[in-house]
Amino acid sequence: MTARPLPSRLGVVAAAGSIPLAVCEAALTQGIEIFVVALKGQADPEIARFPHRWVRLGEVGGLLGALRGAKCNDVVIVGALKRPDLWRIGVDLGFVRHLPTILSLTRGGDDTILKRVVRFFEGQGFNVRGAHEIAPSLLAPAGPCGTHSPNAEHEQDIACGLALLKALGTFDVGQAVVVARGHVLAIEAAEGTDEMLKRCGALRQWGKRGRAGVLIKAPKPGQELRVDMPVVGPRTVEIAVESGLAGIAVMSGEVMIADQAEAVRLADRNEFFLTGIDRAAWAAAGPPSL
Amino acid sequence: MTARPLPSRLGVVAAAGSIPLAVCEAALTQGIEIFVVALKGQADPEIARFPHRWVRLGEVGGLLGALRGAKCNDVVIVGALKRPDLWRIGVDLGFVRHLPTILSLTRGGDDTILKRVVRFFEGQGFNVRGAHEIAPSLLAPAGPCGTHSPNAEHEQDIACGLALLKALGTFDVGQAVVVARGHVLAIEAAEGTDEMLKRCGALRQWGKRGRAGVLIKAPKPGQELRVDMPVVGPRTVEIAVESGLAGIAVMSGEVMIADQAEAVRLADRNEFFLTGIDRAAWAAAGPPSL
Numbered sequence: 001m002t003a004r005p006l007p008s009r010l011g012v013v014a015a016a017g018s019i020p021l022a023v024c025e026a027a028l029t030q031g032i033e034i035f036v037v038a039l040k041g042q043a044d045p046e047i048a049r050f051p052h053r054w055v056r057l058g059e060v061g062g063l064l065g066a067l068r069g070a071k072c073n074d075v076v077i078v079g080a081l082k083r084p085d086l087w088r089i090g091v092d093l094g095f096v097r098h099l100p101t102i103l104s105l106t107r108g109g110d111d112t113i114l115k116r117v118v119r120f121f122e123g124q125g126f127n128v129r130g131a132h133e134i135a136p137s138l139l140a141p142a143g144p145c146g147t148h149s150p151n152a153e154h155e156q157d158i159a160c161g162l163a164l165l166k167a168l169g170t171f172d173v174g175q176a177v178v179v180a181r182g183h184v185l186a187i188e189a190a191e192g193t194d195e196m197l198k199r200c201g202a203l204r205q206w207g208k209r210g211r212a213g214v215l216i217k218a219p220k221p222g223q224e225l226r227v228d229m230p231v232v233g234p235r236t237v238e239i240a241v242e243s244g245l246a247g248i249a250v251m252s253g254e255v256m257i258a259d260q261a262e263a264v265r266l267a268d269r270n271e272f273f274l275t276g277i278d279r280a281a282w283a284a285a286g287p288p289s290l
Numbered sequence: 291m292t293a294r295p296l297p298s299r300l301g302v303v304a305a306a307g308s309i310p311l312a313v314c315e316a317a318l319t320q321g322i323e324i325f326v327v328a329l330k331g332q333a334d335p336e337i338a339r340f341p342h343r344w345v346r347l348g349e350v351g352g353l354l355g356a357l358r359g360a361k362c363n364d365v366v367i368v369g370a371l372k373r374p375d376l377w378r379i380g381v382d383l384g385f386v387r388h389l390p391t392i393l394s395l396t397r398g399g400d401d402t403i404l405k406r407v408v409r410f411f412e413g414q415g416f417n418v419r420g421a422h423e424i425a426p427s428l429l430a431p432a433g434p435c436g437t438h439s440p441n442a443e444h445e446q447d448i449a450c451g452l453a454l455l456k457a458l459g460t461f462d463v464g465q466a467v468v469v470a471r472g473h474v475l476a477i478e479a480a481e482g483t484d485e486m487l488k489r490c491g492a493l494r495q496w497g498k499r500g501r502a503g504v505l506i507k508a509p510k511p512g513q514e515l516r517v518d519m520p521v522v523g524p525r526t527v528e529i530a531v532e533s534g535l536a537g538i539a540v541m542s543g544e545v546m547i548a549d550q551a552e553a554v555r556l557a558d559r560n561e562f563f564l565t566g567i568d569r570a571a572w573a574a575a576g577p578p579s580l
Binding site: 160163164167168170171172173177178183184185186187188189190191195199202203 | 450453454457458460461462463467468473474475476477478479480481485489492493
């Protein structure tokens with residue numbers, strides 16, 4: 001994460017969730033002028049309180065034109081992408097012109113796709129900035145965020161989870177696992193963290209002695225953190241609590257916590273920990289011996 | 291797999307599914323006398339056509355006594371273990387006597403538990419044999435079982451899946467993954483192969499151009515194959531077909547196919563492949579480059 005000087009103007013391509021709003025607010029606080037290109041059916045309607053234009057996902061020409069019209073050389077592409085209805089993406093001439101690139105995006109894993117999105121914007125002359133460059137307070141800190149901390153058992157589960165994520169690193173799959181008392185309960189691939197968490201509740205029928213198990217989440221090695229940083233938020237805490245887990249541990253500085261205040265409030269209320277893993281733990285993580 | 295001479299008498303500890311029946315039949319065909327200790331609530335009632343005694347899962351003394359009474363020095367422990375109702379396992383004096391060992395079984399991953407089960411029986415003076423030693427026809431062959439074979443795309447998915455399973459080898463987690471056109475759709479941990487397959491259907495909404503994706507299943511390195519060989523069967527084929535997959539590839543000689551005739555019939559009828567992976571492919575499997 002090299003610290004580049006902040007731009008004076010910033011284009012924000014906003015998809016779903018609260019993080020685009022947080023980025024806009026952080027930019028304004030720092031005196032950065034912003035223009036939002038809000039993706040229809042994706043972005044929170046709240047985004048309309050900032051200077052903006054709505055475009056459909058298929059309006060590639062419209063999107064590029066809006067950013068150029070607002071004289072934004074620097075852009076942040078931020079927010080979750082909900083599965084679009086392919087019949088309603090509203091393609092324009094820009095979409096057709098860039099079709100070969102867009103089609104090539106649909107091949108390969110998620111990680112590859114997002115790297116290509118960055119390359120596409122860079123090829124169009126934009127500097128692609130990470131949301132965390134503009135709003136570093138979104139990043140998970142090192143250590144506990146709320147009043148609860150992992151105990152020795154949880155620390156062991158975290159170490160196991162980190163080693164597992166490290167082993168999965170080259171496969172372009174999900175960046176999250178659940179480990180409970182030394183058992184790997186679930187590994188995320190394409191289903192997403194929430195879906196993975198939901199199945200953990202059912203898997204604990206034999207071992208329901210209070211809360212147990214930790215969600216461990218970290219980026220893949222080489223992951224494009226500018227557009228694809230892993231995120232947890234209040235909903236993640238909620239599902240993890242419902243599934244009987246004891247806490248969430250995310251890589252500090254490389255995972256964002258959306259609505260951190262609300263996430264911490266939910267964690268505290270449920271005697272649940274939400275903690276940032278020190279980078280040194282990742283470096284030290286190794287597979288268990290057979 | 292060292293080829294030990296077959297015993298003249300064999301005790302069969304039978305849990306759920308059709309494989310215990312197949313082992314009994316294979317033993318009789320080879321002139322081996324058998325005595326079945328059938329686990330209540332687990333074993334197929336069909337098992338009663340062989341010389342047998344029913345015991346509850348908690349009747350450890352009864353189980354050991356039945357095997358000794360039938361003068362079986364060699365035992366096969368075979369079949370799937372359905373989650374027992376802990377209030378109905380019917381503990382006896384043998385259970386209480388062996389309680390420290392039994393409690394120690396409940397710690398650690400599945401793999402560790404099954405290795406301890408083998409050690410427990412060995413400690414009681416029994417030779418623990420693998421079901422496949424008695425019924426080698428249960429083992430997946432090398433190459434296709436039915437009329438359909440993997441194409442080049444499927445072979446790539448299989449290679450990716452093998453590499454992923456190899457990377458997971460030291461973690462004592464599930465031994466199955468689903469890979470579709472280079473994407474890792476799902477990784478099995480504690481939920482079981484069927485549950486993992488079921489979620490793959492929902493993950494393919496964007497890419498529904500005919501069948502795609504392969505279930506790849508192989509044992510973990512160091513897995514106790516005598517009591518814990520991975521199994522696929524007709525139900526696996528059925529769920530994989532429903533989930534839109536193109537085929538199943540299992541490690542030849544180290545995965546059992548239950549009801550192979552029925553599994554192949556289902557596969558053929560659905561233009562689905564069921565194939566055995568050559569051991570050389572496992573040796574050659576490596577992680578993808580970043």
